[in-house]
Amino acid sequence: MGNKVLEVRDWLAAHWVVGAGFMAAALLALAPLLAQIMSLPLLLIFLHSPAYMIHQVEEHAGDRFRTFANGRIFGGREGLTTNAVLVINLPVVWGLNLAALYAAFAFSPGVALIAPYAMLVNAFTHLGARVNFGSYNPGVISAAVLFVPLSASTILVVNRLPDVGLADNLGALAGALLLHALIILNVVRRLCALRSRNALTP
Numbered sequence: 001m002g003n004k005v006l007e008v009r010d011w012l013a014a015h016w017v018v019g020a021g022f023m024a025a026a027l028l029a030l031a032p033l034l035a036q037i038m039s040l041p042l043l044l045i046f047l048h049s050p051a052y053m054i055h056q057v058e059e060h061a062g063d064r065f066r067t068f069a070n071g072r073i074f075g076g077r078e079g080l081t082t083n084a085v086l087v088i089n090l091p092v093v094w095g096l097n098l099a100a101l102y103a104a105f106a107f108s109p110g111v112a113l114i115a116p117y118a119m120l121v122n123a124f125t126h127l128g129a130r131v132n133f134g135s136y137n138p139g140v141i142s143a144a145v146l147f148v149p150l151s152a153s154t155i156l157v158v159n160r161l162p163d164v165g166l167a168d169n170l171g172a173l174a175g176a177l178l179l180h181a182l183i184i185l186n187v188v189r190r191l192c193a194l195r196s197r198n199a200l201t202p
Contacts, residue, residue, distance in 0.1 A: 013082050016090065017060050024053035041109035041161065042101070044154040048115045049097045051146045055122075056089055059139030068138050073129075077194055079187045088183060096179075110164035113172035114179075116151035121176045123147035 027050040035043055059065045069080045100115035126143035130136070158164055 009083065009086065012086055012090070013063075016086065017057055020053040020056045020089075024050040024057070027053070039109075041154070041158045042104050044150070044157055045097075045101050045104045045109060045112050045115055047150060048100070048119060048154070049094065051142075051150050052093055052097060052119065054146060055139055055142040056093075058142045060085065060089065064138040072133060072137075074187070074191060077191055079191045079194075081190070084183075084186065084190075092179070108163055109158045109161060110168035113155065113158060113164075113168055114175040116154040116158075117169075117172045117176035118179055119147050119151040120155070121180055123151065125180070 027046075031043070031047065031050075034046060038046065063082075063085075066080045066082070066085055070076065070078050074080070096118060097115050100112035104112035123143040126137060126140040126147075130140050155169070159169070
């Protein structure tokens with residue numbers, strides 16, 4: 001990785017969470033105006049972006065989630081890297097929510113159901129970790145307070161539309177589960193590589 005790429009990565013790693021907080025505030029400031037011109041399903045899908053950004057502030061400020069995951073879940077090994085955190089949270093999460101909003105506008109909110117299902121799956125992972133470890137994990141408060149009600153209400157509202165059916169829901173849920181499975185697979189592959197590297201080290 002070139003020096004310039006490393007510089008950009010390090011700059012993003014140091015500043016993206018602060019940027020997410022400011023972006024969330026700006027998007028929420030627009031919400032009352034957008035509520036006058038957007039349908040309720042479209043507005044709810046729009047709100048997934050600022051809600052996720054608020055969650056990211058709780059989750060990743062001070063590199064808290066990566067530290068928690070590597071220390072508590074992966075036994076002190078770096079299963080979750082800085083690069084992975086940036087890729088998951090910027091192009092994947094922000095990109096997914098933006099694409100869902102445009103798809104809902106251009107086609108149907110039913111096409112955008114992957115956004116609330118992905119949010120709901122994420123919430124359940126945080127809540128599951130809370131039950132499993134019996135303690136706070138970075139992101140669990142916003143997952144419970146924001147993710148569960150917003151994603152559930154979005155799914156309910158979108159499913160009231162006449163052109164939305166079971167196939168839309170199953171496809172969206174499958175996509176959300178696949179997305180999280182790919183993230184887990186990437187971590188598992190890294191942990192296996194670290195184990196192999198340590199086994200070869202005398």
